[in-house]
Amino acid sequence: MGAANVVGIAGSDEKCALVKDAYGFDDCINYKQADWKERLAAAMPQGINVYHDNVGGELLDTALDNLANYGRVVLCGLASQYHADERPVGPNPGTYIVKRAKVMGLVVYDFAQEQDAVTKKIGEWIAEKKLHYVEDRVEGLDQAPILFEKLMRGENIGKCVVAVAPETI
Secondary structure, three states, rough: OOOOOEEEEOOOHHHHHHHHHOOOEEEEEHHHHHHHHHHHHOOOOEEEEEEOOOOOHHHHHHHHHOEEEEEEEEEEEOOOOOOOOOOOOOOOOOOOOOOOOOOOOOOOOHHHHHHHHHHHHHHHHOOOOOOOOOEEEEHHHHHHHHHHHHHHHHOOOOOEEEEOOHHHH
């Protein structure tokens, strides 16, 4: 593994010079410049692996947009909210900070190699009545739009299933 590429974000050219010259960062982006988002993306072309955030708001959103797969984020401050009259819309990073929470994305593809074993075990649990499930099921593709509309209105109960062949379970 090679050396890390360390990029800072600051609010003035003077602060960026300090970050690079005194602290030894590889680069520093002045977020008060119009092209700062493009410059951040260019400075981290493979994505951000670790982001330490003291600000929240637009800086955090932009860093998250540039996060690499399996990237890590440390939330430490909320400078963007300290003098705000209203809390911004959306999840408040302050909750994660106060709770010292660890939040991790989950994508089913990360566990594809385990699918056969899990499917077998779940089938056993269903047969043994240890696992229960609810389906909102329709028969035939012609019914799919009706079920989809129901799902979009939040009216479904359980997993939506469109059966296109006779039920096999």
